Amino acid sequence: MLLPLVFLLIGSALALSFASIDLSLWSVMTSADQPNALLWPVMAAVSCLPPTLIALTPAVRQVEATAVSTLLGIDFGDQLPGPARTWDQRWRTVTWFWMHLIAGAGAGALVVLGTVFAVSVSVQPFVFDKGDHVADVSWAVVYGDARDLMYPLGALVLVLVAVGALLLIIAVLRSLARPMLGQTVDERIAELDTRTTHLVERTRLARELHDSVGHALSVVVLQAAAARRRLATDPASAESSLSSVEEVANSALAELDEVLGLLRDEERPTAKRPLHDLASLSSLIGAVRGTGLDVETDLRESDLTGLAPVVSREAYRIVQEGLTNAMRHAPGCTATVRIHRRRGRLHIEVANPVAGQGSSSWRRRQGAGGSGLEGMRERCRILGGTADAGAHHGMWVLHAQLPLPASSTKETR
Incomplete structure (x- = not known):
């Protein structure tokens, strides 16, 4: 209750600041005998424009969200709302700022006036003489007996009503804080x-x-x-x-x-x-050959050009993965790289002799695991293609197919 009350008192202080400006201007204009046709429009503008312009400042959203999170205990999720970036956020902040001012003014009036009135009503029956009026109310008379207890009890009821009103104001603010200062559904989806x-x-x-x-x-x-x-x-x-x-x-x-x-x-x-893409394929093959692994190629230049950039990049990565595995598991042997277009798909194949079936290299490759091969399979699936690897007639064969867009489906047979 204490922290939410602090939030309301902050709003009350802000409202009092704006009200003091308004009252000063009212005093000046009324003393100058300004006509009502000018007085009321000017007072309306002076009363509404300063809070509105301040609330339109992007940083106010972040300041209010911080205060709401700290003092009202509102959870905005992963992170507090930042400065307003859109006009929708700014106008929602304006609405919230005015709600803060009005709620603060009401809370301040309840706290100050309610406290003064409750204390006055509670004390006066015990300090006044019999027959005197309490709080200048004609029907409230000091009786000088047990009936005077109704005044303190009435004051207690007023205090409870004021506390209930404050709790209601706090509950309303809490229910509206997230819609006013937080993200809308569209903003959450975009994020x-x-x-x-x-x-x-x-x-x-x-x-x-x-x-x-x-x-x-x-x-x-x-x-x-x-x-x-x-x-x-x-x-x-x-x-x-x-x-x-x-x-x-x-x-x-x-x-x-x-x-x-x-x-x-x-x-x-x-x-x-x-x-990298297939335009870098010759450099890749040259670097692999430098390690002692012989690389034979079965491809045509026309099959490597005119491809969609994403297809060319993934084809390069597939060849790179196949040659890397060949260097690791079949050093000194001959690897073969084949790339062809056929029936609207780009076929990539990398083959090399397998190690002996009892070797650790053979067992590792039979698992067909590893982040490289799994990542390659996933990228092929995303593009609508397939990828597989395994032993076939004494050769370890990595084969992948990637679909080609209609603009690059030139076939070779």
Whole structure:
């Protein structure tokens, strides 16, 4: 009860401040004998405009929401309402501000006048002489006997009525605070859409981080191992491998820094994000070959161009995932990359010899788990495609299909 009463008294103080200005102007205009045709419009404007203009200030919404949350105990959910950003929020804040002023003025009148009247009525029968009037009321007379107790009891009833009125005012304010200062249903839906978009984007960036940096680390490990083996017998080849390690590591570091920056700052433009597509396929294959894994390709340049950007990006990631797995589980072997358009879909296949069926590598790959493959399957599903991986005739085959938009469904047979 105490904190809500403080909230009402704040409104009472604000109302008293505005009222003092109004009364001062009223005194000046009436003393100057201004005509009523001018007096009343001016007084109406002076009474209404200052509170309204102040409430239209964006920060008032946040200040009132903080006061409501702290003093009235209103829970606004995840976070307090911030400054008003739309005119709908501003006009709702204006309505609430006026409600705060009116409720505060009423509460102040109840507290001050009710207290004075109750004390006066309670005390006067005991300090006045018999036959005197109580509180200047003609029918309220001091009897000088037990009947005088009705005045203190009446004052107590008045106090209880005033307390009930205050509780009613507080209950009304509490019921209207959230609709007036909080978010509307449309605003909540819009905020949820924005949060969902951010979460989806962060998930996508996390997958980009896994695909690109995971592949780069695999290349670095294999190139470093090759350089160590060749260091004594073929220094030139070892130096070439180390140079490749440096190049891949620098590229991965730059991409890692960019992705982490995007995760920290969601306002950065998406156009700057490091997204590879099939135009970078030759660089990818060249880097893989540098690790000692031979890569054969079965593709046509015409099948790689004119694709929708999202299809080209996901196709690149699928090839990258397949070659990364080949480097990890079948080093020194030959991997084959096939990309073709057929019947309105882009078919991507990466195949390499499997390790022995009793090896740990075989057991790991039979599980077909891992965040890379699962992430690839999910991205394909989102685009309406499919992805699968498994052993087939002594080869580990990663195969994916992505649907092509009508504008890029040129077929090859």
